[in-house]
Amino acid sequence: MGDNDPMERRERADAARNRRAILAAAEELLREHPPEEVSVERVAVAAGVGKGTVFHRFGSRVGLMQELMSERAHALEQAVLEGPPPLGPGASARERLVAFLDAVVAMATRSAGLIAAHEHARLTQKAGGGTRLANPIYVSWHRHVSALIAEARPDVDADLAAHVLLGTLHTEPIGGLLHAGESARVAATLGDLARGLLGDTAGPLRKEGG
Amino acid sequence: MGDNDPMERRERADAARNRRAILAAAEELLREHPPEEVSVERVAVAAGVGKGTVFHRFGSRVGLMQELMSERAHALEQAVLEGPPPLGPGASARERLVAFLDAVVAMATRSAGLIAAHEHARLTQKAGGGTRLANPIYVSWHRHVSALIAEARPDVDADLAAHVLLGTLHTEPIGGLLHAGESARVAATLGDLARGLLGDTAGPLRKEGG
DNA sequence: TCGTAAGTGAACCTTTGGTCCAGTTAATAT
DNA sequence: ATATTAACTGGACCAAAGGTTCACTTACGA
Numbered sequence: 256m257g258d259n260d261p262m263e264r265r266e267r268a269d270a271a272r273n274r275r276a277i278l279a280a281a282e283e284l285l286r287e288h289p290p291e292e293v294s295v296e297r298v299a300v301a302a303g304v305g306k307g308t309v310f311h312r313f314g315s316r317v318g319l320m321q322e323l324m325s326e327r328a329h330a331l332e333q334a335v336l337e338g339p340p341p342l343g344p345g346a347s348a349r350e351r352l353v354a355f356l357d358a359v360v361a362m363a364t365r366s367a368g369l370i371a372a373h374e375h376a377r378l379t380q381k382a383g384g385g386t387r388l389a390n391p392i393y394v395s396w397h398r399h400v401s402a403l404i405a406e407a408r409p410d411v412d413a414d415l416a417a418h419v420l421l422g423t424l425h426t427e428p429i430g431g432l433l434h435a436g437e438s439a440r441v442a443a444t445l446g447d448l449a450r451g452l453l454g455d456t457a458g459p460l461r462k463e464g465g
Numbered sequence: 466m467g468d469n470d471p472m473e474r475r476e477r478a479d480a481a482r483n484r485r486a487i488l489a490a491a492e493e494l495l496r497e498h499p500p501e502e503v504s505v506e507r508v509a510v511a512a513g514v515g516k517g518t519v520f521h522r523f524g525s526r527v528g529l530m531q532e533l534m535s536e537r538a539h540a541l542e543q544a545v546l547e548g549p550p551p552l553g554p555g556a557s558a559r560e561r562l563v564a565f566l567d568a569v570v571a572m573a574t575r576s577a578g579l580i581a582a583h584e585h586a587r588l589t590q591k592a593g594g595g596t597r598l599a600n601p602i603y604v605s606w607h608r609h610v611s612a613l614i615a616e617a618r619p620d621v622d623a624d625l626a627a628h629v630l631l632g633t634l635h636t637e638p639i640g641g642l643l644h645a646g647e648s649a650r651v652a653a654t655l656g657d658l659a660r661g662l663l664g665d666t667a668g669p670l671r672k673e674g675g
Numbered sequence: 676t677c678g679t680a681a682g683t684g685a686a687c688c689t690t691t692g693g694t695c696c697a698g699t700t701a702a703t704a705t
Numbered sequence: 706a707t708a709t710t711a712a713c714t715g716g717a718c719c720a721a722a723g724g725t726t727c728a729c730t731t732a733c734g735a
Contacts (some may be wrong), residue, residue, distance in 0.1 A: 267701055270713060291588070294691060305715025310693065312713095378501070378588045381692060381721085387637045415642070415654040422636035423629045427587075427597045432625070444625040451661025477732055480682060504722055515684030520724065522682095591690080591723065 274312055276302040281323060282369075290372035295319070317380055320373040321390060327366055328392045331358055335399060348407040349453055355399060356420065356445045363424045364438040371430050387425070396421055407453045416452060420445060484522055486512040491533060492579075500582035505529070527590055530583040531600060537576055538602045541568055545609060558617040559663055565609060566630065566655045573634045574648040581640050597635070606631055617663045626662060630655060 266274075280302035284293045295316050299306045313319040340346035341354040363370060377387065387393050397417050405413035423429050423445070432441055476484075490512035494503045505526050509516045523529040550556035551564040573580060587597065597603050607627050615623035633639050633655070642651055 265702090267712065269701070273714085295693085296691075299715090306692095307694080307696095307715050307717095308713075311715095316692065375588050376692095378585050379692075386641070411657055412650055412654045415639075415650055416658065418636070418638045419629070419633045419654065419658060422633055422638060426628070426632035426636065428628045428632060429625075431596070440622055440625055444622045444629065447621055448626065448629060448658055448662055451664070452658055454661070475733090477681065479732065483683085505724085506722070509684090516723090517684050517686095517725080517727095518682075521684095526723065589723075 270312070273302070273304050273308060277304065277309055277312065277319070278323060278326070281319060285323075285368040285372050290368065290375040293372065315380060316376040317373070320369065320376050321392075323369055324366065324373060324390075324392050327362060327369075328395075331362055332395065334358070348403045349450070352400065352403040352407070352449055352453070353446050355403070356449060357442050359396065359421070359424065360433070360438050360442040360445065363430075364433045364436075367430050367434040370425060371427070374425050387422075393421070404449075404453070411452060420449060480522070483512070483514050483518060487514060487519055487522065487529070488533060488536070491529060495533075495578040495582050500578065500585040503582065525590060526586040527583070530579065530586050531602075533579055534576065534583060534600075534602050537572060537579075538605075541572055542605065544568070558613045559660070562610065562613040562617070562659055562663070563656050565613070566659060567652050569606065569631070569634065570643070570648050570652040570655065573640075574643045574646075577640050577644040580635055581637070584635050603631070614659075614663070621662060630659060 277298060281293070281298045284298060284301060295309055296306050298319070299309045302309075309319065313322060334342045335355065337343060341350040342358060344351075346354070373390070397414075400421060401413045401417035404411060404416055423441075424433075429441060432438075487508060491503070491508045494508060494511060505519055506516050508529070509519045512519075519529065523532060544552045545565065545568075547553060551560040552568060554561075556564070583600070607624075610631060611623045611627035614621060614626055633651075634643075639651060642648075
């Protein structure tokens with residue numbers, strides 16, 4: 256994919272170095288502080304650059320968070336599109352949906368602080384126009400889940416159900432649970448809801464056998 | 466309940482008048498403007514009082530929003546505790562759950578802007594400690610839903626499932642839908658998920674008959 | 676009528692996302 | 706090697722909003 260001719264301007268070396276430093280600093284700060292304590296300025300200081308540089312590269316606080324999420328989401332995206340079943344193509348829609356929800360929960364667990372920070376940034380930003388639908392990662396996840404639901408049950412409101420299942424992860428009580436290491440519970444419950452919605456032929460719940 | 470002896474100081478007349486004015490102004494502003502455009506100061510101006518008065522009465526932006534929600538939530542609370550079935554006691558847990566979700570969606574539709582504003586306020590406030598579990602209305606709704614789920618299906622994680630079902634309403638894509646008048650879809654999908662989770666004996670979906 | 680505690684509101688503080696712009700520097704053409 | 710240039714840099718600056726303070730006012734009971 257022709258992403259850079261040798262002729263067109265590449266990213267300057269110092270710029271690349273600073274971009275990396277900023278992302279790393281933000282990641283570290285978010286790992287050990289709640290989002291509202293991680294101001295853009297603090298990130299800049301930790302990265303050893305000026306605040307202006309951060310905004311120059313990422314546009315806004317939301318942009319920075321989005322970039323951070325993109326990095327992590329890339330691996331999952333690949334696995335879904337080209338990886339082996341049940342995550343990738345080849346399994347039934349039901350199996351793929353459950354596998355995907357598991358994977359998303361796993362990733363959300365690793366990124367609980369980041370998701371909260373992104374949500375925080377969205378609501379704190381000056382221009383009010385930032386809906387969650389503007390987040391390309393959320394959109395791609397939603398499209399995937401929605402498609403799987405629609406494939407298995409054309410008669411349900413797949414679009415909306417997908418929002419319910421995924422939106423949960425951006426929610427504060429669930430985010431707290433993930434942060435506290437309870438991700439197994441979350442994955443199990445999401446799976447229960449999904450199976451129940453799709454009408455599990457082997458019984459609606461995971462413990463039906465005892 | 467002895468809420469005011471004739472001897473103890475009642476709320477002063479001017480204070481009561483101003484409180485009403487503030488709540489009314491906030492309600493009106495939220496009806497026609499997105500939350501991030503409704504600053505506390507603007508509410509104060511619209512109510513014809515000083516900003517200090519608002520903070521004196523409501524403590525914080527969150528407090529104001531909470532008070533506004535309380536007013537609206539009171540009727541529903543009554544209906545659940547003492548009203549006729551299926552909302553009130555007397556019906557099966559399944560019926561009560563579905564009825565309650567319908568009612569909550571209806572109320573969330575009327576208060577879409579308010580809910581968004583409350584969420585916005587929570588994340589914007591200075592002290593970071595404001596979790597959603599601090600909102601008494603959410604807590605009471607969650608307790609109710611959780612209890613109904615547990616009653617119908619002791620084997621599922623009722624606490625978590627209730628968070629998923631209710632948390633959705635605080636979510637931005639769903640909030641937008643409610644605001645756009647699509648509440649029927651939301652209620653239907655929530656019902657589908659709830660019935661699926663509880664294991665509908667008559668079939669997992671609402672359209673099973675065509 | 677009088678004392679007082681509650682109420683009031685405008686000025687002020689602080690934080691933070693975001694903007695500006697003059698100086699710096701890495702990449703390229705000659 | 707040097708000149709050119711466009712991108713990059715970063716600290717000063719700005720505005721908005723939540724929240725605090727405190728001197729002043731006023732409703733209410735005695």
